[in-house]
Amino acid sequence: MASDTKHLEVTLETQVESVNLAEEMCLRVAEAAGFGEDDCYRIGMSVREGVINAFHYGNQERPEKKIYLVVDITADKMVIHVLDEGQGFRLADVPDPLAEENLLSTSGRGIFLMRAFMDEFEVLPGRTGGAEIVMSKKLPSPGGGSANGQGGQEAAPQQGA
Amino acid sequence: MSLRATHREAGQVTIVELSGRIVLGDGSALLRKTIRGLLEDQRKKILLNLADVDYIDSSGIGELVSGFTAVKNQSGDLKLLHLTKKVRDLLQITKLYTVFDVYTDESTALRSFN
Numbered sequence: 001m002a003s004d005t006k007h008l009e010v011t012l013e014t015q016v017e018s019v020n021l022a023e024e025m026c027l028r029v030a031e032a033a034g035f036g037e038d039d040c041y042r043i044g045m046s047v048r049e050g051v052i053n054a055f056h057y058g059n060q061e062r063p064e065k066k067i068y069l070v071v072d073i074t075a076d077k078m079v080i081h082v083l084d085e086g087q088g089f090r091l092a093d094v095p096d097p098l099a100e101e102n103l104l105s106t107s108g109r110g111i112f113l114m115r116a117f118m119d120e121f122e123v124l125p126g127r128t129g130g131a132e133i134v135m136s137k138k139l140p141s142p143g144g145g146s147a148n149g150q151g152g153q154e155a156a157p158q159q160g161a
Numbered sequence: 162m163s164l165r166a167t168h169r170e171a172g173q174v175t176i177v178e179l180s181g182r183i184v185l186g187d188g189s190a191l192l193r194k195t196i197r198g199l200l201e202d203q204r205k206k207i208l209l210n211l212a213d214v215d216y217i218d219s220s221g222i223g224e225l226v227s228g229f230t231a232v233k234n235q236s237g238d239l240k241l242l243h244l245t246k247k248v249r250d251l252l253q254i255t256k257l258y259t260v261f262d263v264y265t266d267e268s269t270a271l272r273s274f275n
Binding site for chain 2: 103116
């Protein structure tokens with residue numbers, strides 16, 4: 001039976017390879033949901049940045065910790081959750097990378113990019129005690145097609161945690 | 162696609178040809194190694210050709226900034242050539258487009274080092 005909601009849930013290791021893996025999985029879901037090339041780029045980049053944040057800042061690159069990635073396709077948007085097992089953080093405490101004094105900083109642009117590329121973005125206290133990034137992108141309008149011509153017909157893959 | 166880097170000399174300027182993705186992991190590490198290696202060889206005028214780089218993440222941006230600062234700290238110059246649209250947009254929204262000297266023509270870029 002067809003469902004309006006599709007769900008993907010994956011547990012990732014705290015390692016660099018998880019960044020590429022998460023990006024690739026979410027790109028497939030986004031393409032199947034009908035997003036065009038530009039939106040797929042933005043979604044892929046945001047997932048990368050979310051998992052980099054969990055890998056580096058949340059889990060402090062400690063291999064015994066996990067990263068939890070959840071993707072939902074609802075009736076009107078793609079929603080992505082990235083949860084780490086770190087200490088959590090408040091958005092208000094994240095320095096503005098566009099401030100003059102931070103322009104030449106070598107880090108700290110991931111949150112900014114996710115906010116810029118997604119329609120909705122927030123950071124919640126996660127069930128693990130770490131940070132849970134929740135971000136979403138509105139689905140393309142029906143019949144709008146996509147730049148790669150592969151929009152909207154395939155179901156999102158199902159994968160257990 | 163992983164990052165590849167080669168370089169050639171044009172007078173005192175070293176042109177580094179990059180292709181692939183500058184992202185967390187090997188890509189960022191290779192960019193760092195390449196720039197640090199040039200500085201060790203006293204090559205302090207560096208032009209990064211990004212024509213074949215269509216993807217940079219925040220780690221790659223950080224590595225570009227780190228390289229820029231390292232070269233400046235040794236009284237050198239690091240400039241960018243042939244940005245793809247995605248990379249240019251990324252540098253614009255992060256306000257780094259005004260920090261780097263960016264060129265669309267190699268000969269103009271080379272003259273700017275004099």
